[in-house]
Amino acid sequence: MGNGSGVSRGDRNRNTRLARLRELVPLSNAIVGIDLADAKQMVVVTDHDSKVLARKTFRCRAWNLGVALDWAAK
Template sequence: MPNACGLSRGDRNRNKRLDRLRALVPATNAVLGIDLADRKQAAALTDHDSRVLARRRAVCRAWELGPVLDWAVEQARAAGFLSVTVACEATGHRWQVLERLAAERGLNMVCVQSLLVWRAREGEDLTWDKSDPKDAMLIARLTTQLRCYEPEISDGTWSRLRQLGARTAPVAHRVHRVWPAAA
């Protein structure tokens, strides 16, 4: 009698996660990788084979990226795609602004870990030089490989609790020591 094992709980959870990601990054969507910065944004629109369909540099803040998202949708539709999936690194607060802009336009959004982008840059050409256009393309490539995640957006209540916890944490961990008097 063969010793047949079914799927493990880890296999089932991984499969569910991949199904969610495939729904966010379908083959019918182009991928817009954006390297977010303070004032200069780099964007690369790619297909699922990592071919760059279009590039764009924008000198603006993250909350002014609406026209770039609209441009990406136009470029994707001209190339035969139905829509766009937006991807970025979740560093700082800018990704939350981008997520809101994407949601307003009905676009899916995923995030890529910064360390994966760093490693992909090393693997690309064995250099450590950082360039925003290259990083935007690498973010899009990692997204098409489903090496991304769905960002969790916290609501107002959770954000307030996190703020209060951060404010009181140093006080809770402070150690009060009484030093013996010098003899």
């Protein structure tokens, strides 16, 4: 059974979580997300509103992420 607004409980929870994160992260900062795997790591840089600014795959082990963090800092 759907609701009339078209917004699911999951959507509302996600929006609430993002609103809390936006309060914590200043507008001038970026957020770096890293998906850790065995030999291939995915790095994403987003802005304050979770808009993807840059995305790159690094073929390295998790303990060798210095190059990836240097890239994300630029």
